[in-house]
Amino acid sequence: MLVMPADHIIRDLEGFHTAVGQAATLAENNFLVTFGITPDKPETGYGYIRMGEPIKTANLSAADDSRGLPHLIDIFVEKPDQSTTESYIASGEYLWNSGMFMMKASVWLDALGNCRTDILDTCRRSYENGHNDTDFYRIDVEFFEQCPDDSIDYAVMEKLNRKEQQAGYQSAVVPIDIGWSDVGVWPSLWETQLRDAQNNVIKGDVLVENTRNSLLHANSRLLATVGIEDLIVVETADAVLVAHKSAAQDVKAIVNRINSAGRNEHLVHRRVHRPWGSYEGIDIGERYQVKRITVNPGASLSLQMHHHRAEHWIVVKGTAKVTRGDEVLLVSENQSTYIP
Numbered sequence: 383m384l385v386m387p388a389d390h391i392i393r394d395l396e397g398f399h400t401a402v403g404q405a406a407t408l409a410e411n412n413f414l415v416t417f418g419i420t421p422d423k424p425e426t427g428y429g430y431i432r433m434g435e436p437i438k439t440a441n442l443s444a445a446d447d448s449r450g451l452p453h454l455i456d457i458f459v460e461k462p463d464q465s466t467t468e469s470y471i472a473s474g475e476y477l478w479n480s481g482m483f484m485m486k487a488s489v490w491l492d493a494l495g496n497c498r499t500d501i502l503d504t505c506r507r508s509y510e511n512g513h514n515d516t517d518f519y520r521i522d523v524e525f526f527e528q529c530p531d532d533s534i535d536y537a538v539m540e541k542l543n544r545k546e547q548q549a550g551y552q553s554a555v556v557p558i559d560i561g562w563s564d565v566g567v568w569p570s571l572w573e574t575q576l577r578d579a580q581n582n583v584i585k586g587d588v589l590v591e592n593t594r595n596s597l598l599h600a601n602s603r604l605l606a607t608v609g610i611e612d613l614i615v616v617e618t619a620d621a622v623l624v625a626h627k628s629a630a631q632d633v634k635a636i637v638n639r640i641n642s643a644g645r646n647e648h649l650v651h652r653r654v655h656r657p658w659g660s661y662e663g664i665d666i667g668e669r670y671q672v673k674r675i676t677v678n679p680g681a682s683l684s685l686q687m688h689h690h691r692a693e694h695w696i697v698v699k700g701t702a703k704v705t706r707g708d709e710v711l712l713v714s715e716n717q718s719t720y721i722p
Contacts, residue, residue, distance in 0.1 A: 383490065385483040391574050393561025401558045404452055405484040408437070408554050414493055414542065415484045416455070418477025418555040419562050424467035427567055427631050429479035429535050431555050432457040432470075450557035458542070458553070460535040477557055479535065481564070489551055497541045504529040568614045568630045572597040586617075597627075619662075620652040658683055677702070693721040 384402065392398050405415040418431050434454035458479070462470070470476040485493075494502045504525060511522035530537075542553045565571045575583040575597075582593055586600030593607045602619040614630060616623040625633060640648045653662040658681040664672040677683065685705060695704065696718040704713050706721060713719050 383483075383485060383487055387481045387564075387566070389564070389566045390480070390482075391561070391563040391565055394559075397558065397560040401556050401560065402484070405554075405556050408452060408556075409484045409486055409489075412486065412489050412551045413554045414489060414539075414551060415452070415554050415556060416539065417480045417482045418557050419480050420557065420559055421471055421476065421478050424464060424471050425478065426461060426464055426467055428564070429458065429460045429481075429539075430462060430467070430470050430476045431455055431479050432459075432475050433477065433555060433557075437554055450559075452554050452556045455539075455542070455553040455555050458535065458539045460533070460540060477555060479539075480558070480562060483534065493538050493542065493551065498530070498532065498537045501530055501532065501537060568597055568616070568625070568633075569627045572614070572627065595627075618651070621647050657681070688721075695719050695721065 384405075401417060405417065408415045416431065418433070421428075421430075432455070434456035436451040436453050438451065459466075460479075491502065508521040508526040508529070509519075511525055512520055514520075539553065563570055563574050565574060572583050577583050580590070580593060581595045582590060583597045583599075584590070585598070587604045588598045588600050589604065589606045590598065591606075591608045593609070594611045596607065596610060596613045596615065598605060598607060599616045601617055603617065605615060605617050607613075607615060612627045614623065614625045614627055623633070637648045653660050659675070659677045661676070662674045664674055666672070675683075679700075695702070695713065697713045697715055699715060701712055701714045704711050704719055706719065711719065
């Protein structure tokens, strides 16, 4: 398995392909492989890997030195504090963990069983009690909700150096220099996008005055800034974020507070996607609400009965085939129907 997060940028694809080839050779020999990035600054948002002895096999020779031989993993540390990261950078012995992994599925299951039996057992029960649903497999929700919330890094990789020898497999890191960036945090997005003369990254309907070194993202309305610097401002239909670039990692604290307050902005956007399309809340008030519903061509909503509300449907684009009681009718653009 080659496991890659969806929010990364890789500019040197040829170099990445070479690294994947190295990792595949190691994975075939039962290594759990991760890819390490040479750090260029102290970054508390990443995991760190201290390289152990270099690995040389028949397929990994001195010819690979130009990109760096793979190494055994000496220590795997998940998101250390600022002073620790500074000492790591100064030592030259550490790499950033990219969050990309390669291993045999069987080796991964064995490692998970050695390190976190509770996670493996819960996932296995979720799968065994699941069922086929059209073109995908639906795992059992009740079992899966019991699964402990942990990352690969905490659950397995940090523990491997203590258990891997007796388990018959090892962990390795492939150093890479491939123009990599993790855009999982807002400052990384600012660093990787084209900037204007004032060093701003601007997306959407944005007006700026005396604004520098900022990321400004408008999704649904006009965003205007005056006299700001080094800020992140992200506007969406359901929430607005304003943060200093140096504090972007602390957005997680806001998410935790939203969760503790019983709100749902961290779970769903204003537009909610469904297998048949999506719906979006437009307005809500006493005794009424307005939604924009988008139905994919050929798809359908399930038949429903409501005892305490009526609905007015207006088709603004396309043609809808509507079942209303025993009646079936076609409703086209600018036409409406009433559901009592």
